[in-house]
Amino acid sequence: MKWISSISHEKDIGHALTELRRDVRTGLDAPADLLMLFVTPHFESDYGRIPDAIAGALAPALFLGCTGTGIIGAAREVENRPAISVMAASLPGVDITPLYLREEDLPTSDAGPDHWHKALGVAPDPTPHFLLLVDPTGDVPFDPRPLLMGLDFAYPQSAKIGGLASVLRENCLFMGDRQLSGGCAGIALQGNIDVDTVVAQGCRPVGQAMTITECDGCQLTGLDDRGAVEVLVELYHSLLEQDQELLQRSLHLGVASTGLKTDYGAGDFLIRNVLQFDHEKGTISIGDHLEPGQTVQFHIRDPKSAHDELDLLLNLYRDAPSTDPEGALLFTCTGRGRHLFGEDHHDSSLFQSVLGDVPLAGMFCGGEIGPVGDSTYLHGYTSSFAIFRPRDGHQAWQARRQALK
DSSP: OEEEEEEEOOSSHHHHHHHHHHHHHHHHOSOOSEEEEEEOGGGGGGGGGHHHHHHHHHOOSEEEEEEOSEEEETTEEEESSOOEEEEEEEOTTEEEEEEEEOGGGSOOTTOOHHHHHHHHTOOSSSOOEEEEEEETTSSBOOOSHHHHHHHHHHOTTSOEEEEEOOOSSSOOEEETTEEEOBEEEEEEEEESOEEEEEEEOOEEEOSOOEEEEEEETTEEEEETTEEHHHHHHHHHHHSOHHHHHHHHHSEEEEEESOSSOSSOOTTSEEEEEEEEEETTTTEEEESSOOOTTOEEEEEEEOHHHHHHHHHHHHHHHHHSTTOOOOEEEEEEETTSHHHHHSSTTHHHHHHHHHHOSOOEEEEEESSEEEEETTEEEEESSOEEEEEEEOSTTHHHHHHHHHHHO
16 A cells, blocks of 8 residues: 655646646556545636546546645645645555445435445445545535435444535536536545544533533523523633633534543534524524533634644554554645644644654545544534555554543
8 A cells, every 4th residue: 555645836737737647656656546636726727627637647546536725735735826736545455436426316314224335336344434525515516414424324334534625616526537516526445444533623622511401403501400601601701811702702512422421532522613692592502403411511712722632633543553554634624724823734734743754635625524433524623634554453543542432
């Protein structure tokens, strides 16, 4: 197994693709079994040239691509400037199944696992891992959440990770020789490969973990048998001035991924936006459906919190026995990057400072796909890493993750 990442800042697409082809040929030293490409909207008029140019020069067994307002390649992040990046891999012993899905292609919500296996053409054994690129607003609008629930149901041991194209009007997906608008383009990887995931949501907790005692859909009204607004106001007055300011502009609710713990840490909560609160009605509106009995904790987001969480999760991954990553993809939010950290390449640089010179590519997304606990979600303000390595050694990382839960 070998991975290589490259990025071109050339403004002419012909020159950019020539540069990328040269880098892949030189660095891979083997036929490309998989090539993933990420491109900014500055090349919109030339999108149609990309599939033939890639296939004709490199003849990869499978070509997959997506548009983003910012892209990542060679562990460098480019935001709001022209660039094209690629991740190429030689994957002996790995089967790659292409997927292009529209909403009408998905089994119904009450269909059994066999229906999903048949619809996707992917057997559950050996365990497949899914990379998913979604264009939610194209000619075939697509909400990925039913797909993620179905994949979790039909392939519970599989990693599912990816992102949503982030260009509002000029999004497109690439698969093989096709340029697609809308839907989900992805791949299933099976055989001598494992995909580990690191999902950093960029928040830190404030106050204490509590239990939802009253709610209605997305409206939170009771926490630990007290009014939710009353609890929030009390929390605000208990905080230092700096955190009070953060609570007013970047407040979130963490919903525990499991209710079986007493001590919660990084990665234990699914972070959801606090949309508004109503003093008169005593309600707090949350950007997700709530259920009584869920364990929750308020969270706030700032650059230091986002840095510290990602640093912690990457170090936990690095310290797991027998982890030896060969390549990685990063799907990060358009709200991170320079917008959050005030500097370029933050997440990519931190990744390589912890894990070493691992080939890294990806994109800035309009929504990030990745697991929290045992379920896969669509996130915001998150960095979702897919880390690739041969199957040997996977059990050690899984055992480490279980010990942290």
